[in-house]
Amino acid sequence: MQRLISNFLTALLLLVATTTAQSTDSAGTVLITGANRGIGLAMASTFSEAGYSVIGTARRPEAATALHRVAVSVVPLDVTDPESVSALAQQLGGKPIDILINNAGMVSREAAEFADVDIEKLLTEYQVNALGPLRVTQALLPNIMAGKRKTVANISSMMGSMELNTFGCCMGYRASKAALNSFTKTLAVDMSGNATIFVVLHPGYVKTDMNNGAGNITAAESAAGLYTVITGLDETDDGKFFNFDGKPMPW
Numbered sequence: 001m002q003r004l005i006s007n008f009l010t011a012l013l014l015l016v017a018t019t020t021a022q023s024t025d026s027a028g029t030v031l032i033t034g035a036n037r038g039i040g041l042a043m044a045s046t047f048s049e050a051g052y053s054v055i056g057t058a059r060r061p062e063a064a065t066a067l068h069r070v071a072v073s074v075v076p077l078d079v080t081d082p083e084s085v086s087a088l089a090q091q092l093g094g095k096p097i098d099i100l101i102n103n104a105g106m107v108s109r110e111a112a113e114f115a116d117v118d119i120e121k122l123l124t125e126y127q128v129n130a131l132g133p134l135r136v137t138q139a140l141l142p143n144i145m146a147g148k149r150k151t152v153a154n155i156s157s158m159m160g161s162m163e164l165n166t167f168g169c170c171m172g173y174r175a176s177k178a179a180l181n182s183f184t185k186t187l188a189v190d191m192s193g194n195a196t197i198f199v200v201l202h203p204g205y206v207k208t209d210m211n212n213g214a215g216n217i218t219a220a221e222s223a224a225g226l227y228t229v230i231t232g233l234d235e236t237d238d239g240k241f242f243n244f245d246g247k248p249m250p251w
C-alpha cells in the first residue's frame, strides 16, 4: 500500500513538473539513470542547461539534493529490481521520452589473481551494467517510441571492447560492458526500420567515485562531449560505439 501511495504521488509530481516544463517549450525530455552523482549528474546538468526536461533516477531520491536542482523530476530506480523498473514505467504513464540514457553502473573490487576471483560475484556487475539497461529499455520502450528522437544511449566503457583489452583486469566489469555492447547492437538490428537509435558510448576516463577520482577528465567535460554526441545522432549512427569526443570506438 505504501509503495502504491508513493507511486501515485510521484506520478502526480511528474505530471505537474513535466506539464510546467512543456509550457516553457523544452528541447525534449531525457531520462537519465543513476543521475544523482558522477557522470549521470553532470549529464543531468548539461541537458538541463541546454533546455531539456530532465527526469533523473536515483536509488534514494530523498538524498539526491544536487539532482533535484537540475531535474524536473527525480524518480526512484534500482535497475536490478524488476519491480522498481516496472514502477518507474507506471509512474511515467504514456509520457514520451525523447532520449533514454542508461548510465547507472558499478564496478566490483576483484581479486588480482584469477585463482582467487569469486566467480559468483561477477553476476553482480552483470545484473547492474548489462541486464539493468536492458530491463529499463524494455519497460520504457512505449515511452521511447512515443518520443521524437527514439534514442537509447547506453553508457558502456572502453573496458567492454575486445580490441582495446591490452591490460586485462576486471573480468566482471569488462564482460558486463561487453554484454551491454552486444545487447545494444542486437536491439539496433532487431528494431531497424522503427526510426529508433541505439548506441553505446565510452564516457572517457572520468574523475568520479567509481575510480576514486583517478580519471583524466572531469564529469562536466565528459558530459559536454556526451551531450554533443547524443544530440547529434541520426539513424546512420544506429548500432554504433562512440567515444565521448565523437570518435568511433572499436568493438
Ligand SMILES: NC(=O)c1ccc[n+]([C@@H]2O[C@H](COP(=O)([O-])OP(=O)(O)OC[C@H]3O[C@@H](n4cnc5c(N)ncnc54)[C@H](OP(=O)(O)O)[C@@H]3O)[C@@H](O)[C@H]2O)c1
Pocket: 033, 034, 035, 036, 037, 038, 039, 040, 058, 059, 060, 077, 078, 079, 080, 103, 104, 105, 106, 128, 155, 156, 157, 158, 202, 203, 204, 205, 206, 207, 208, 209, 210, 211, 215
Ligand atoms: N568514471 C569512469 O572513468 C568511467 C569510465 C567508463 C565508463 N563509465 C561508466 O559510466 C557510468 C557512470 O559512472 P560514474 O563514473 O559516474 O560512476 P559513479 O560516480 O560511481 O555513479 C554511479 C551511478 O550509478 C548508480 N547505480 C549503481 N548501481 C545502481 C543500481 N543497481 N540501480 C540504479 N542505479 C545504480 C549510482 O547510484 P548510488 O549513488 O545509489 O550508488 C550512481 O548514481 C557507469 O555506467 C560506468 O560504468 C565510467
